[in-house]
Amino acid sequence: MHYLLAAGGIERVKHAINTICEPAPFFILSCAALAVFLIGYRFWTRPAVAALLGLSAVLYYAISGLDENFFSIISKPDNVPISIMMGTVAFCTWLAFRQAAINDARVERGEPLLEAGADDKVLVWPDLVYIEFIALILCTAGLIAWAILLRAPLEQPADPSVAPNPAKAPWYFLGLQELLVYFDPWIAGVLLPGLIILGLIALPYLDKNPRGNGYYTFKERPLVITMYMLGWVVLWVVLIVFGTFLRGPNWIFFGPYEYWDAHKLAALLNIDFRDLFWIKALHQGLPSHWLVREAPGLIFIGFWFTGVPILMAWTCFRKTYRQIGFIRYAVMSQLLMWMFLVPLKMALRWTINLHYFIAIPELPFNV
Amino acid sequence: MINWIREGQVWNSIFRHGVPRDRRTRAMAILSNVFLHLHPVAVRKSGIRLSFTWCMGGLTFFLFLVEIVTGVLLMFYYRPVVEYAYFDIEAMRSGLVSMGLLREIHRWAAHAMIISIWLHMLRVFLTGSYKPPREFNWGVGVILLVLTMLLSFTGYLLPWDQLAMWAITVGSNMARATPLAGYEGPGAAFLAIDGVPLVHAGSDARFQLLAGTFVGPNALLRFYVLHCVFIPVVVTILIGVHFWRIRKDGGVSGPL
16 A cells, blocks of 8 residues: 555656656746856855765666656667766766866955965976876776676667657757757758857857956856856757657657657647737738838848847846947857847747747748 | 896887986976877976876777777678668677677777766866866867767767667757758758759758768768778867867966
């Protein structure tokens, strides 16, 4: 009897976790977790707190591994690196922000940084060469152990006539594949990756804050670090985890304890911005010429990429604008607006089932 | 016996300094070795703390070397043609050509390299090490990051199993949608002469990538050459630039 009650309880917990892992709650909770972490970074990075969080995450993972659906996902050979990535990303984020917290507290007290002592030099032989040598041996040992424990996957011979369902790109591109839910391939697969590369290369020329060069800090450059952590941890790493672990056949969402049933249906009726404007709001038919028909969407997207940056230069980015000048601000704001178009479109998809802002199949040009 | 070797002509022709016990010979150990002289003779103490660098850049480089060594060995046993590719991998797997864990190490080191290069970038970002004078080297690093992922992507196809073929199909389908250059991309329809499209399924970006309209034998050969020759050569050159610039920009970063 107790056993049955307990089993029912576990099922309810699993069901609850399945529910909060759906796209909207999963993404919003990730953003919220990042915000809570960054605001209270001095508290969350205390060794005792961080150890407790890390331990509970490991425990959760281990217990969940008892569930066969959960286990079948995380034990796919090519998914194992994702678990390793999650662990190392969490650990390295903790390590960096722990040192940032210490440095920020030290600066407040007028004490030197952890990294202080520029003239305090040591010889590379033996100090650095030995560190490298030990790291290299540990890395080799780890690789050999990994190779013994886990065989590299080899499925059936390639067959162009039998498409697996779901067909997934290699895991490190899965964040982009997940974006295909919200954007057309020319944005998710071409434009956004290109902008990520360009934006990363442009970063040192856009960030003119001279502080925080060569040491861990959060207080001295909160905005840039927040943007980077949002872009990399949430929009890249979290979407990879989502795309690999929680997207099943037909790219439909499956909770972590859910069986990947190829017959699961997702009722989705997405509507375009133009339908909202002409049909729902104005109660009339769609204009025949695409330029008129798409005018609401074109104006909205135009405003998003020009009006919003100008408004921000007047208000919240006033100081930044003065500091970096027109050209740098123009480039930075375009990159940021593209980045924030992603969560904007996600939010509109979850709330009003928005399909496209602009849908011009004639060209074709869909945003 | 050891002393006899150390005093002999052979030893002294290779190592032109004494045992690295004092400052002078330790400096000589770095300066007179072509591999070690990537390093400066002395570094700031904070720069070699493991908690500062995480060793991730170095590990990425080490994993790249592991990939080269295991990759060259794998090339002895692998033929990049559709008729043989899968069965060559299967032979490795079943131990018929007994290279043991070679393929496993190659694959897992590739995944590990992607993780380590991301973490290296995270470290460099969070210590603000992309700031002047290191702006250019950060850019080189971003290119290396992209090339590392492309190396992994091109290698993903080579086993020629279902996993490989369909992952590359999904990935390369994106090229179809390249603005102007992909036949399904925006603007491509305008590139036409007298109504004859210039950009079509047989000429667009995806076709150039795969040497065909689907992931077939030409794509396998093309990815093989990209994976084993072209990208590694470019990466090697850029790693040279990257390391050289670390030295020229003042070594491991620290507070100014």
